[in-house]
């Protein structure tokens with residue numbers, strides 16, 4: 001067995017959504033296999049704090065609004081100026097339950113155009129812009145790996161019987177945007193494959209983040225594996241898709257969900 005298969009030494013990586021729950025997990029996965037990681041987020045203070053928490057590795061933090069093409073161009077040129085290249089991009093920033101405003105009404109009947117546009121802008125347009133701007137840099141290098149973070153709700157609809165009484169919402173735009181991320185991945189992957197850039201998506205299931213009560217009970221009952229995912233259970237998939245271990249994997253959606261989408 002080639003023990004260099006998952007090696008990321010000398011690789012330069014950019015992970016968006018670095019201030020949230022999963023961004024720093026992806027950073028740990030990449031850094032522990034040798035990559036130099038830039039963690040970016042619109043919330044730079046929290047992103048810096050998260051980067052500092054990962055004491056074992058030096059993780060750099062940068063400000064980035066993924067909905068702005070100018071922001072993407074700026075961050076690409078900053079990293080290229082510093083390191084000469086970008087080998088790995090993880091499009092992880094997301095408009096999630098933590099981002100929503102107090103005026104948010106999840107019902108389909110009342111779902112506002114404003115919230116639809118906000119979610120689409122971050123989850124889908126932001127991912128498109130990342131694929132395009134960092135993808136162009138990778139084309140010039142002749143190599144790169146892009147991983148778009150989708151969701152179990154990019155594969156199936158939320159089970160609407162899960163949520164009443166739990167305080168958690170799953171709005172229409174989140175599901176549609178994440179299905180869009182999987183579709184975008186296939187398009188960009190097949191466009192860029194011959195140019196040396198591999199593009200894949202990774203689909204997390206429900207990640208445990210202190211959930212309890214009715215929500216946790218229902219989720220455990222509905223998930224074949226009988227529990228939510230631990231936030232560190234995506235690390236193997238991230239390293240696999242980022243490294244040459246997946247050199248022939250193009251346009252794939254790697255589902256890590258405990259079986260949620262299997263039945």
Ligand SMILES: NC(=O)c1ccc[n+]([C@@H]2O[C@H](COP(=O)([O-])OP(=O)(O)OC[C@H]3O[C@@H](n4cnc5c(N)ncnc54)[C@H](O)[C@@H]3O)[C@@H](O)[C@H]2O)c1
Nearest residue numbers: 017019020021022042065066092093094096098151206207
């Ligand atoms: N946590 C889960 O259970 C779960 C399940 C499936 C998929 N996902 C996906 O995984 C990714 C990470 O999820 P998470 O749980 O860490 O979410 P999170 O809400 O904890 O983090 C998301 C981060 O994205 C950032 N962000 C929002 N808008 C931005 C913008 N315009 N520009 C830059 N950054 C922006 C936020 O500031 C936040 O730090 C998301 O794409 C999410 O949809 C999460």
